Amino acid sequence: MDELRIIEVKKSVYANNDKEAGENRALLKQQDTFMMNLMSSPGSGKTTMLVSTLTRLKEHVDIGIIEADIDSDVDAKTIQKTDVDVIQIHNGGMCHLDAAMVRQGLDDIKSQALDFVVVENIGNLICPASYDLGQNLNCMILSVPEGSDKPLKYPKMFTAVDVLIISKTDALSIFDFDFEALEESVRKLNPAIKIFPISAKTGDGMDAWCDYLLKKIQERSTQ
Amino acid sequence: MDELRIIEVKKSVYANNDKEAGENRALLKQQDTFMMNLMSSPGSGKTTMLVSTLTRLKEHVDIGIIEADIDSDVDAKTIQKTDVDVIQIHNGGMCHLDAAMVRQGLDDIKSQALDFVVVENIGNLICPASYDLGQNLNCMILSVPEGSDKPLKYPKMFTAVDVLIISKTDALSIFDFDFEALEESVRKLNPAIKIFPISAKTGDGMDAWCDYLLKKIQERSTQ
Numbered sequence: 018m019d020e021l022r023i024i025e026v027k028k029s030v031y032a033n034n035d036k037e038a039g040e041n042r043a044l045l046k047q048q049d050t051f052m053m054n055l056m057s058s059p060g061s062g063k064t065t066m067l068v069s070t071l072t073r074l075k076e077h078v079d080i081g082i083i084e085a086d087i088d089s090d091v092d093a094k095t096i097q098k099t100d101v102d103v104i105q106i107h108n109g110g111m112c113h114l115d116a117a118m119v120r121q122g123l124d125d126i127k128s129q130a131l132d133f134v135v136v137e138n139i140g141n142l143i144c145p146a147s148y149d150l151g152q153n154l155n156c157m158i159l160s161v162p163e164g165s166d167k168p169l170k171y172p173k174m175f176t177a178v179d180v181l182i183i184s185k186t187d188a189l190s191i192f193d194f195d196f197e198a199l200e201e202s203v204r205k206l207n208p209a210i211k212i213f214p215i216s217a218k219t220g221d222g223m224d225a226w227c228d229y230l231l232k233k234i235q236e237r238s239t240q
Numbered sequence: 241m242d243e244l245r246i247i248e249v250k251k252s253v254y255a256n257n258d259k260e261a262g263e264n265r266a267l268l269k270q271q272d273t274f275m276m277n278l279m280s281s282p283g284s285g286k287t288t289m290l291v292s293t294l295t296r297l298k299e300h301v302d303i304g305i306i307e308a309d310i311d312s313d314v315d316a317k318t319i320q321k322t323d324v325d326v327i328q329i330h331n332g333g334m335c336h337l338d339a340a341m342v343r344q345g346l347d348d349i350k351s352q353a354l355d356f357v358v359v360e361n362i363g364n365l366i367c368p369a370s371y372d373l374g375q376n377l378n379c380m381i382l383s384v385p386e387g388s389d390k391p392l393k394y395p396k397m398f399t400a401v402d403v404l405i406i407s408k409t410d411a412l413s414i415f416d417f418d419f420e421a422l423e424e425s426v427r428k429l430n431p432a433i434k435i436f437p438i439s440a441k442t443g444d445g446m447d448a449w450c451d452y453l454l455k456k457i458q459e460r461s462t463q
Contacts, residue, residue: 051373057363058282059394087366106437110396112335112366140393142282143310143335143364154424162385162408165281170363171282185385189415222401 034148037116041123041151045134051237052123052134053230054150056174057142057158062184064092066158067137069217071099075220078132078234084127085114085139092137092194103125113144116151142167147160147175154233156180161188165199168206176206180213182226187216254339256351257371260339264374265347268357274460275346275357276453277373279397280381283361285407285440287315288359289381292440294322296450300354301457306345308337308362309365315360336367339374364389369397377456379403384411390421391429399429403436410439 045052057063071080084093093105104126106118119136128134136152138145144181155178159167162185168175175181181195181203197212203210211229215222268275280286294303305326307316310363316328327349329341342359351357359375361368378401382390385408391398398404406419419437426433434452449455 058386059385059390060281086393088395091389091392110366139366140281141335141364141366143333143362144367160283162383162386162411163281166314169284169314170309172311188385188411191411191414205369237380 028151032052034115036115038070038149038151039119041120041233042115044120044123044127045151045153046103048129048131049195049238050123050128050131050134051154051234052128052136052150052152053154053156054136054138054140054145055150055156055158056142056145056178057140057141058160060102061140061158063137063140063152063158064095066182066184066215067135067216068095068099069220070224070227070230071096071101073135073223074231074234075101077231079130080133080135081126081128081131081132083119083126083136085118085137086112102131109140109197112139112141113148114138114150116146117147119150134149142171142174146171146177153237154179154230156182158182158184159199161192164192165195166202168199172206175203175210178207178210180211180229183212185216186214186221187218254370257340258336261372261374264339264343265411267343267346268351268374270462271352272378273346273351273354274457275351275359275373275375276377276379277359277361277368277375277411278381279361279365279368279401281365281383281386284363284381284383284386286360286363286381287318288376288440289407289438290358290407291318291322292443292446293450293453294319294324295314296446297356297454298322298324298458300454302353303356303358304349304351304354306342306349306357306359308341308360310334310362325354331362335362335364336371337361337373338371342373345423355460356417365394365397369394369400376460377402377453381405381407382422383408384415384417387415388418389425391422395429396428401430402431403434403452406435406437408439408441409415409437409444410441410443449462 086108096103157178211224332402380401436449
């Protein structure tokens with residue numbers, strides 16, 4: 018059966034990936050660098066949230082961004098405007114980043130001199146959830162227009178992350194989005210998850226999110 | 241290299257998939273059934289658009305829906321309320337449907353008695369674009385909140401489809417969405433693509449889309 022063969026191959030890829038993710042983790046610890054893996058659907062506002070976050074954090078810590086994209090560089094160019102170092106990975110059409118691609122990014126961006134590295138993953142709620150990159154923090158964004166039923170439909174992603182950012186809360190007035198139902202279904206999958214509602218457009222919620230993140234980065238050596 | 245190994249396996253899966261897609265295509269032709277493959281990001285409004293479309297078309301043609309989901313059935317239950325036949329495929333965490341899964345769906349839903357079958361694919365702008373299902377029409381939805389830069393970032397999907405539906409146009413007042421830039425970048429990839437802006441909420445644009453689709457279904461035997 019085709020399906021079975023795909024699963025076998027994925028297992029073998031995952032095994033190598035886990036080894037390489039472990040090597041990334043050891044490298045980051047040795048360098049005293051904190052790495053966040055940022056995942057979401059296409060168009061949920063990863064780059065906009067990131068620009069808003071970098072603007073607030075760049076006075077406090079040295080930051081580098083690894084931008085993944087299939088073959089464009091629009092997000093990397095947007096990030097460049099914040100004067101934070103950024104490199105672009107073109108992964109040639111693959112639906113996720115793996116640990117080896119991220120290692121290449123860490124080397125290219127000279128992560129040994131950085132306090133904080135963000136990996137902006139490929140826009141996809143499925144495949145990236147299965148690839149450990151060696152990150153210290155796994156973070157996903159769900160935007161209000163996507164709807165509050167998404168944990169039921171993409172359970173692996175909501176289970177894999179430490180932080181869930183609910184973005185575009187300025188659009189709550191025109192979309193049906195049930196915060197209580199969302200929180201209930203997310204906590205069933207992942208009781209320890211941290212949830213931050215934000216609007217990068219109005220700034221609402223950005224202080225709470227950035228305070229949390231900065232504390233995590235600053236406490237990295239004690240973790 | 242890991243990446244190369246993945247690609248080799250995918251090629252072999254694609255080769256089998258193309259053969260099975262060809263068999264689906266032959267079966268659909270023999271049965272005189274028209275099949276649409278509906279793809280998009282998570283939360284772009286596939287199910288809402290589909291309910292609105294089914295409500296308009298079900299008086300004219302016999303319809304069946306094959307709903308794909310990783311392991312929930314919320315969309316299938318929503319579709320059931322339209323009194324249109326629906327079956328749910330749980331694909332166990334995979335990021336796409338393949339032709340063999342769809343064949344099982346066609347058999348289960350007794351497609352020989354139907355004029356029109358819709359396959360609602362997994363919410364993902366990357367992987368589903370690589371799998372021919374044997375469909376007569378490839379359709380994608382891009383919602384206004386996702387942004388007008390998506391053709392630059394997911395070119396394979398925008399190249400693979402016959403129809404692009406721009407959904408949630410009722411949200412245009414609060415999102416930056418550049419229709420001209422979108423159309424220009426889409427037509428560079430795919431000059432023959434049909435574009436339908438719609439709002440399933442207000443009904444705007446639904447007549448033009450449903451008229452086009454119904455005509456395609458009714459003309460299926462002459463294609």
